[in-house]
Structures are given as structure tokens and as C-alpha cells.
Amino acid sequence: xxxxxxxxxxxxxxxxxxxxxxxxxxxxxxxxxxxxxxxxxxxxxxxxxxxxxxxxxxxxxxxxxxxxxxxxxxxxxxxxxxxxxxxxxxxxxxxxxxxxxxxxxxxxxxxxxxxxxxxxxxxxxxxxxxxxxxxxxxxxxxxxxxxxxxxxxxxxxxxxxxxxxxxxxxxxxxxxxxxxxxxxxxxxxxxxxxxxxxxxxxxxxxxxxxxxxxxxxxxxxxxxxxxxxxxxxxxxxxxxxxxxxxxxxxxxxxxxxxxxxxxxxxxxxxxxxxxxxxxxxxxxxxxxxxxxxxxxxxxxxxxxxxxxxxxxxxxxxxxxxxxxxxxxxxxxxxxxxxxxxxxxxxxxxxxxxxxxxxxxxxxxxxxxxxxxxxxxxxxxxxxxxxxxxxxxxxxxxxxxxxxxxxxxxxxxxxxxxxxxxxxxxxxxxxxxxx
Numbered sequence: 001x002x003x004x005x006x007x008x009x010x011x012x013x014x015x016x017x018x019x020x021x022x023x024x025x026x027x028x029x030x031x032x033x034x035x036x037x038x039x040x041x042x043x044x045x046x047x048x049x050x051x052x053x054x055x056x057x058x059x060x061x062x063x064x065x066x067x068x069x070x071x072x073x074x075x076x077x078x079x080x081x082x083x084x085x086x087x088x089x090x091x092x093x094x095x096x097x098x099x100x101x102x103x104x105x106x107x108x109x110x111x112x113x114x115x116x117x118x119x120x121x122x123x124x125x126x127x128x129x130x131x132x133x134x135x136x137x138x139x140x141x142x143x144x145x146x147x148x149x150x151x152x153x154x155x156x157x158x159x160x161x162x163x164x165x166x167x168x169x170x171x172x173x174x175x176x177x178x179x180x181x182x183x184x185x186x187x188x189x190x191x192x193x194x195x196x197x198x199x200x201x202x203x204x205x206x207x208x209x210x211x212x213x214x215x216x217x218x219x220x221x222x223x224x225x226x227x228x229x230x231x232x233x234x235x236x237x238x239x240x241x242x243x244x245x246x247x248x249x250x251x252x253x254x255x256x257x258x259x260x261x262x263x264x265x266x267x268x269x270x271x272x273x274x275x276x277x278x279x280x281x282x283x284x285x286x287x288x289x290x291x292x293x294x295x296x297x298x299x300x301x302x303x304x305x306x307x308x309x310x311x312x313x314x315x316x317x318x319x320x321x322x323x324x325x326x327x328x329x330x331x332x333x334x335x336x337x338x339x340x341x342x343x344x345x346x347x348x349x350x351x352x353x354x355x356x357x358x359x360x361x362x363x364x365x366x367x368x369x370x371x372x373x374x375x376x377x378x379x380x381x382x383x384x385x386x387x388x389x390x391x392x393x394x395x396x397x398x399x400x401x402x403x404x405x406x407x408x409x410x411x412x413x414x415x416x417x418x419x420x421x422x423x424x425x426x427x428x429x430x431x432x433x434x
Contacts, residue, residue, distance in 0.1 A: 009045065013038060019051040024058055031062050036071065039063065043074040053082045060092070069101035076107045102126030107133070114142055117149035125164050132171045138181060140200025143172050144207055151210050166215040169207075173222040198230030205233055209240040220248045225255045233257070243275035250282030261288045281316040288319055292407045295324060299331075299403055307332075314342040322346055323364040327403065330377050366425035367413055371406035373426075375399065389421050 009017070016027040027042065034042070043063060046056055056078065063075035079092050099105045106127040113120040114131055123131070132143070147165060154160040172178065181197065204223055208216045226232040233249075238260060241249065249255055250264075264283035290313075298309050313320065314328045315338060325346035332339040353361065370390070374383045374397050386393045396408035 009041070010038070013041060013045070017042065017045055017049055019049045019055070021055065024051070024055045027059060028062055031059075036068055039066070039068075039071050040074060043071070043078070046078060053084050057082060057084050057088070057092075064092075064095060069099075069103055072099065072101070072104045073107055076104055079108055103130075106130035114139070114146070117146050120146055121150060121154055121160055125167065128164075128168060129171050132168055135172070138196065138200060140197075141203045143169070144200075144203035147207050148210060162212045162215055165211060166218060169211075169215065169218050173204075173218055178222070179224075194228035196228070198228035201227045202230050202234065205237050208237050208245070213242060213245065216245060217248060220245055221252070225257065243279055247278045247282040250279070251285050253286045256287050258287055258289075280312060284313065284317040286318050288317060290320060290324060292403075292410065295327070296403055296407065311338050314338045314345075318345065318349075320345075320349075321364060322349060322361045323368045323406075325349065326365055326368060330372065333377075362428065363413075363422070363425065364410070365428055367409045368406045369426045369428065371397075371409050372402055375402045375405045377402050389424055392416060 016023065016030055018026075031039070042059070046059065051059075060075045060078055060082075064072050066072050066075075076096050079089065079096075082089065093108060096104055096108060102124070103126070106124075107130050113123060114135065120128060120131065135142075147169065150160045150165055155162065155165070201224060204219060208219050211219070233255075238246075238257075250257070250261065261283040264279060265288065298306060300306075301309070310328055310331060313324070314332055317324075325342045328342035329339045329346070332342065350358065370386055370393065374385050374394075376383055379400065385391070385397065393409050393412050396405065396412050398404040398408065
């Protein structure tokens with residue numbers, strides 16, 4: 001056991017976990033008086049100790065007498081890894097089979113049923129779940145094969161229920177080992193592992209249209225978008241999603257789907273349709289951005305369409321650059337609630353920006369302020385032009401068009417020696433500190 005791990009243990013457990021015969025004797029003598037939490041910690045810590053297997057078996061024998069099913073379960077999970085001889089292991093497994101609690105009874109059952117869907121689904125549900133829990137990392141294609149078999153052959157005859165299918169998927173997907181399996185840092189150093197992981201995730205995504213919608217949400221909530229060598233969520237799957245499924249998927253901040261989100265946003269909107277409203281809101285909620293030109297095109301739309309889209313952005317878009325939120329606030333100033341939502345999101349976004357990113361976006365904001373000062377959004381207000389060393393921007397002003405003026409200022413800014421004049425840009429009191 002490492003010194004760091006030992007230091008984290010309560011002092012009363014350190015001596016009991018000494019990997020010697022006398023240490024084990026002390027542990028067994030103290031066992032019945034230990035709190036359940038301490039017994040759990042001892043059993044978990046056995047993986048970190050240097051106990052010989054015959055000593056571990058003595059501890060497991062004691063733990064398997066516990067009246068608490070979870071203590072017996074923790075002990076049972078250690079049995080397959082012990083090198084204690086076939087006969088002793090057989091005796092322990094027979095002891096587990098006689099346990100009254102299904103969690104213990106099936107936790108070390110043979111796992112070859114996973115490769116045979118018919119055999120797997122002939123087991124009691126508790127045994128199926130135990131088989132799934134025993135699976136190591138990977139095996140996504142096997143799980144997909146099991147669920148496909150159930151949907152095609154068993155559900156319709158009532159031999160397996162929808163909740164049983166959902167439980168199998170939940171036990172497989174909602175565990176730390178599943179997430180760790182698909183971390184890119186691990187996969188990028190192993191081409192074959194990246195290939196296998198990509199196939200596994202594709203197989204699991206392709207389950208979404210096959211399972212009942214209620215069951216699909218465990219997949220939509222926990223599957224990673226792009227892993228290994230796969231190309232992301234299959235287009236055929238996206239095309240079959242219902243409004244609520246799309247909404248669930250698109251609201252996940254870890255799901256990029258940038259082009260797909262933009263496609264949804266760019267479709268002509270039927271804003272009276274509640275489902276479409278949900279989908280559009282989800283599409284722009286995260287991982288959605290706009291270019292200057294795209295925002296300019298929105299401003300050129302008929303007033304009704306323009307105001308509806310700007311209101312959507314103010315209320316639902318979570319990842320725009322700061323300058324867009326400020327423009328939304330200014331344009332929607334007559335509608336206090338929508339404008340205020342844009343302001344709140346701007347303030348929230350500032351706190352999430354990295355320092356380099358914040359500096360760039362602040363420069364955008366300052367150029368926008370110059371443009372708004374020169375060409376106010378309110379048509380009858382007088383503007384004033386940039387002065388002194390910022391006068392080079394004045395010829396770029398477009399009368400009556402605040403946003404085009406800002407775009408021109410941005411282009412002009414790229415061509416000047418920004419280091420000399422950057423300090424002359426206006427101060428943003430709501431954001432910057434003197």
C-alpha cells in the first residue's frame with residue numbers, strides 16, 4: 001500500500017491493514033466491532049495492500065458472514081481475482097449461490113452468457129445486471145447486440161420489459177469505467193483501441209432509434225459524441241430523433257454538433273410550433289456561434305422575423321461572443337426582459353473566458369462601442385466620430401448602419417498598429433476594472 005494512500009486512512013485502520021499474519025489476525029479480531037463504513041473501507045483497501053491471497057481469503061470469509069448484503073457483495077467481488085486454488089474458489093462460489101440477496105448471489109456468475117443473447121435473456125434480471133457489471137471496459141458492440149436482440153425478438157412478446165432493457169443500459173453506461181474508456185488522452189496513443197472504441201460508440205448510438213423513447217434518454221444523456229475513429233453521431237440517427245430527444249441531446253454542453261445546430265437555426269422558423277421552438281432553443285443553447293455577416297443578415301430581415309430571432313438569441317443562446325450579447329441588449333432595449341437576459345448571459349460568459357480570449361473579446365466590445373457612439377441604433381440620436389489617433393476609423397462609418405460600421409471598424413483595426421492605439425479604445429466600466 002502506498003504511503004500516500006495509507007496516510008488517507010483513519011489511524012485505527014492502518015495497523016489492521018498491515019499485510020502480515022499478525023495484522024490480519026488483529027483485523028479479524030476487530031471486525032465485528034468495526035462500523036459498516038470501516039468494513040467497507042477495509043474491503044476496498046485490500047486492492048491496495050500487499051496481502052497474500054490466503055490472508056485476503058480469511059478476511060473475505062469473515063465478511064461473507066456479515067448480515068449486511070452490501071458488505072457481502074464487496075467481499076464477493078474480490079473472489080475472482082484470488083489465487084487460492086480451484087477447490088477453494090469453488091467452495092466460495094457455492095456459498096455465494098446460496099446467498100438470499102440477488103446482489104450477492106449473482107455477482108460472480110459466469111459471464112459467457114454475454115456472447116449469447118438468448119442465453120443472457122434466459123437469466124433472471126438480477127443475474128443479467130450482474131453480468132453487465134462484470135464487463136470490463138469496452139464491449140459496447142456486445143451490449144448493442146444484446147439490446148437489439150431484445151427489441152427484435154423479446155419485447156413484442158412480453159418476454160422482456162422495457163424497464164429491464166433500460167436497467168441493462170443504465171448499469172452499463174452510468175458508471176465511471178464507461179466514461180474513462182472513451183477519454184481521448186487514452187485513445188490517441190493506441191490506433192487499434194481508437195478503432196474499436198469508435199465502433200463501440202457507433203453501435204450504441206444506433207440503438208437510439210431502436211429502443212422505446214423513454215429508454216433512449218439514458219443513451220442520449222451519457223453517450224459521448226465522437227470517440228476514437230468514429231465520425232460522431234450518425235446522421236441517420238439524428239434524422240430519426242423526436243423533438244424531445246433532440247432537445248435533450250442539443251442541451252448537452254459536451255455535444256458539439258456545430259454544423260447541425262447551425263442548420264436548425266437557419267431553417268425558416270414556424271414559431272407557433274412549440275416543438276420547433278424547443279429544438280431551436282436547444283440548438284443555440286451551447287456550442288453555437290455567429291459570424292459578423294450572419295448577424296448582419298439577421299438584422300436585414302423583415303422586422304417581425306428579425307425581432308423574433310433576436311429575442312431567441314437573447315433568451316437561449318449561451319455561447320455567443322460578448323459583442324453579440326451587447327448588441328442584442330442595445331437593439332432589444334425597448335423589451336426590458338429580453339434585453340436583460342442578454343446582459344445576464346454576457347456577464348455570465350465573461351466569467352468563463354480564458355484571459356487571452358477575454359482580451360480579444362473586450363477589444364471587439366470596444367470597437368463596437370466606438371461604432372455605436374458614431375452611429376447610434378436609435379436613428380434620431382446624434383453620433384460622434386472617433387478622434388485623434390482613432391480618426392483613421394472615421395472614413396469607415398456607414399451612416400444609419402451601426403453593425404456595418406462595427407464590421408468596418410473591425411477590418412480597419414486589423415490593418416493598423418494596434419499596440420500604439422489600443423490604450424485609446426474606450427473603457428468598458430461594467431466589465432473592466434481601473
